[in-house]
Amino acid sequence: MKKILFALATTAAVIGFSAAASAADKAKICFVYVGSKTDGGWTQAHDIGRLELEKALADKIETQFLENVPEGPDAERAIERLARSGCGLIFTTSFGFMDATVKVAAKFPDVKFEHATGYKTAPNLATYNSRFYEGRYIQGQIAAKISQKGVAGYIASFPIPEVVMGINSFVTGARSINPDFKIKVVWANTWFDPGKEADAAKALIDQGVDVLTQHTDTTAPMQVAAERGIKAFGQASDMIKAGPETQLTAIVDTWGAYYIKRTQAFIDGKWETTSSWDGLKDGILTMAPYTNMPDDVKAMAEATQKKIESGELKPFTGPLKKQDGSEWLAAGVSSDDGTLLGMNFYVEGVDDKLPQ
Amino acid sequence: MRIELERRPDVSKLFSILSPFIALGLTLVFGGIMFMILGKDPLAALYSFFVEPLTEVWSLHELAIKAAPLILIAVGLSVCYCSNNWNIGAEGQFIMGAIAGSILPVVFYEWQSPLVLPLMMLLGMLGGALFAGIPAFLKAHLNTNEILTSLMLVYVAQLFLDWLVRGPWRNPGGMNFPETRTFDATAILPEMIASGRAHWGFAFAIIAAVLIWFMMRYTLKGFEITVLGQSERAGRFAGFSSRKMIWFSMLLSGALAGLAGIAEVSGAIQQLRPVISPGYGFTAIIVAFLGRLNPLGIVVAGLVLALTYLGGEAVQVSLQISDKPIRVFQGLLLFFVLSCDTLIHYKIRMMWYDLSDTASEGAR
Numbered sequence: 197m198k199k200i201l202f203a204l205a206t207t208a209a210v211i212g213f214s215a216a217a218s219a220a221d222k223a224k225i226c227f228v229y230v231g232s233k234t235d236g237g238w239t240q241a242h243d244i245g246r247l248e249l250e251k252a253l254a255d256k257i258e259t260q261f262l263e264n265v266p267e268g269p270d271a272e273r274a275i276e277r278l279a280r281s282g283c284g285l286i287f288t289t290s291f292g293f294m295d296a297t298v299k300v301a302a303k304f305p306d307v308k309f310e311h312a313t314g315y316k317t318a319p320n321l322a323t324y325n326s327r328f329y330e331g332r333y334i335q336g337q338i339a340a341k342i343s344q345k346g347v348a349g350y351i352a353s354f355p356i357p358e359v360v361m362g363i364n365s366f367v368t369g370a371r372s373i374n375p376d377f378k379i380k381v382v383w384a385n386t387w388f389d390p391g392k393e394a395d396a397a398k399a400l401i402d403q404g405v406d407v408l409t410q411h412t413d414t415t416a417p418m419q420v421a422a423e424r425g426i427k428a429f430g431q432a433s434d435m436i437k438a439g440p441e442t443q444l445t446a447i448v449d450t451w452g453a454y455y456i457k458r459t460q461a462f463i464d465g466k467w468e469t470t471s472s473w474d475g476l477k478d479g480i481l482t483m484a485p486y487t488n489m490p491d492d493v494k495a496m497a498e499a500t501q502k503k504i505e506s507g508e509l510k511p512f513t514g515p516l517k518k519q520d521g522s523e524w525l526a527a528g529v530s531s532d533d534g535t536l537l538g539m540n541f542y543v544e545g546v547d548d549k550l551p552q
Numbered sequence: 553m554r555i556e557l558e559r560r561p562d563v564s565k566l567f568s569i570l571s572p573f574i575a576l577g578l579t580l581v582f583g584g585i586m587f588m589i590l591g592k593d594p595l596a597a598l599y600s601f602f603v604e605p606l607t608e609v610w611s612l613h614e615l616a617i618k619a620a621p622l623i624l625i626a627v628g629l630s631v632c633y634c635s636n637n638w639n640i641g642a643e644g645q646f647i648m649g650a651i652a653g654s655i656l657p658v659v660f661y662e663w664q665s666p667l668v669l670p671l672m673m674l675l676g677m678l679g680g681a682l683f684a685g686i687p688a689f690l691k692a693h694l695n696t697n698e699i700l701t702s703l704m705l706v707y708v709a710q711l712f713l714d715w716l717v718r719g720p721w722r723n724p725g726g727m728n729f730p731e732t733r734t735f736d737a738t739a740i741l742p743e744m745i746a747s748g749r750a751h752w753g754f755a756f757a758i759i760a761a762v763l764i765w766f767m768m769r770y771t772l773k774g775f776e777i778t779v780l781g782q783s784e785r786a787g788r789f790a791g792f793s794s795r796k797m798i799w800f801s802m803l804l805s806g807a808l809a810g811l812a813g814i815a816e817v818s819g820a821i822q823q824l825r826p827v828i829s830p831g832y833g834f835t836a837i838i839v840a841f842l843g844r845l846n847p848l849g850i851v852v853a854g855l856v857l858a859l860t861y862l863g864g865e866a867v868q869v870s871l872q873i874s875d876k877p878i879r880v881f882q883g884l885l886l887f888f889v890l891s892c893d894t895l896i897h898y899k900i901r902m903m904w905y906d907l908s909d910t911a912s913e914g915a916r
Contacts, residue, residue, distance in 0.1 A: 269816070
């Protein structure tokens with residue numbers, strides 16, 4: 197028994213020393229993931245960003261992560277553990293980590309925190325998000341060109357502003373090409389459930405949609421679309437492997453550049469609280485190659501992407517009406533970010549009742 | 553071939569006591585081998601897993617937070633299981649307790665008084681008990697299977713909570729996100745001591761465990777529970793009513809699960825969200841059996857299980873490995889504990905059949 201204790205004590209001491217030594221040399225950048233880092237969607241995109249960061253600043257930093265952290269009180273403990281283990285900058289990569297991050301940030305004023313997709317900040321807590329809706333506007337335009345029936349199917353996750361914003365952007369894009377375009381929405385009430393997502397896809401196709409898009413994380417809808425011979429859009433990662441002849445394009449999350457930029461600022465001592473909401477022009481999201489479509493559609497999609505990148509085109513610009521026919525934006529007026537971030541209404545053309 | 557478990561006529565007292573330690577030893581050996589195969593220092597891994605979380609004050613607090621709902625629910629379940637009532641739906645009762653208790657801080661948020669907290673706790677117990685009353689009623693009067701009904705009601709509770717936080721109870725100032733308003737300070741279960749986050753939920757758990765232990769050991773009610781659980785017929789001869797026992801055990805376990813729910817929401821989360829439990833109600837079933845359905849054993853089992861979660865995170869951070877080996881390690885621990893217990897009470901007998909025998913049996 198004594199021997200074991202001694203062994204334990206020495207190991208502990210060795211670990212302690214090595215931790216202290218490396219902490220002095222390198223800044224520790226930490227990540228909290230809500231899913232598994234190989235989920236093929238949301239979390240994997242963040243982990244790819246982490247690996248890019250590690251590669252870019254290899255001599256100055258080391259990274260660490262906790263995966264499959266449930267939202268709620270467990271998240272607070274996980275974040276606190278990272279803060280105590282010597283992390284200088286902590287990225288919490290799920291909306292549900294918001295309040296936990298706020299609480300831990302208040303406790304550790306010397307540690308910097310960045311929370312993805314939330315809206316609460318503090319002197320040592322920044323937020324970051326991506327304008328996914330810009331990509332959805334392009335997808336809407338493509339859908340309007342490709343669809344014979346003028347109806348698209350939309351597999352949505354949860355009725356939060358982020359998702360509603362995506363639906364509205366898709367419809368707005370589509371109606372800029374075909375003013376009668378409609379979409380049907382199915383709420384899967386999950387981010388990650390291949391079975392449910394596939395069922396939703398089948399139901400939508402049975403209702404007569406001939407192009408499919410999704411705001412859930414698995415490739416199941418893409419596979420169903422491939423089986424049924426209709427086109428579809430990928431989500432969070434390039435899903436071309438699931439539908440080589442099906443995927444038109446995909447919104448690909450590319451967090452790496454942002455992580456590198458913020459970490460560099462942190463190392464230089466120039467880190468400040470920001471509420472960053474970058475878009476296509478900053479490279480925080482990119483579009484997977486436009487394929488399986490006629491050349492003129494591809495040219496149109498590329499032109500729209502350029503216009504969005506240059507700031508010439510803002511997806512939510514009037515005249516736009518809400519679903520009930522009342523005016524939302526007058527001609528030429530663009531929506532402010534506050535309205536988008538709290539969006540709880542549909543625009544015209546959505547064939548669904550928003551769950552309230 | 554068939555494998556049968558046969559009850560041992562004389563169970564060794566010594567090994568009954570040693571069993572958890574043997575299991576722990578086996579887990580350490582096999583877990584160590586696993587970490588070694590992964591190329592990690594097994595001693596460092598085991599240290600991070602079992603010792604590191606116990607060396608710091610903050611992490612002891614976290615241990616108490618994690619263990620409190622497990623112990624509270626499992627203690628209630630032990631009464632159910634001892635009396636042969638199989639309540640699998642503690643997760644749903646936990647959620648309904650949390651919802652009932654949250655009526656005050658969410659709907660009547662302007663009412664601030666020292667009475668709020670005690671009333672919330674009572675409402676939480678009431679909510680959990682009423683929800684457990686449904687399978688109790690169905691079993692006692694319609695003779696349905698409570699395993700099925702209580703389990704199915706879990707989904708009802710989860711979806712009801714989901715609807716509430718997205719619909720009528722949604723925080724008007726919360727940017728349309730699915731959550732209720734955060735509780736007022738008067739509705740938050742205070743921390744027990746100033747050094748960390750642990751709230752009074754842990755105290756509730758210990759008190760409940762001691763009271764139930766006392767009841768089971770020293771009162772007629774405890775005797776009634778045991779008798780009815782072991783033989784309903786014998787219980788009837790003694791004048792005990794198994795129907796009343798269904799009501800008693802289900803309502804009691806429901807109330808304790810409900811208390812766990814409102815204590816968790818009020819003490820640790822401080823608002824309602826679509827998901828408030830990482831499966832406490834189901835994990836508590838494991839805790840109840842790990843603690844051998846003895847309330848004091850359950851306290852230990854709850855702490856051990858909570859330690860495996862904390863230790864799992866510590867290993868992830870200190871050794872940089874994915875959480876998958878940690879899950880395997882937790883599984884190893886449970887596997888060895890349960891199999892050691894089983895093999896001390898039962899012995900394995902291999903039954904060899906002639907193949908033609910089985911065939912003719914099938915033909916019949």
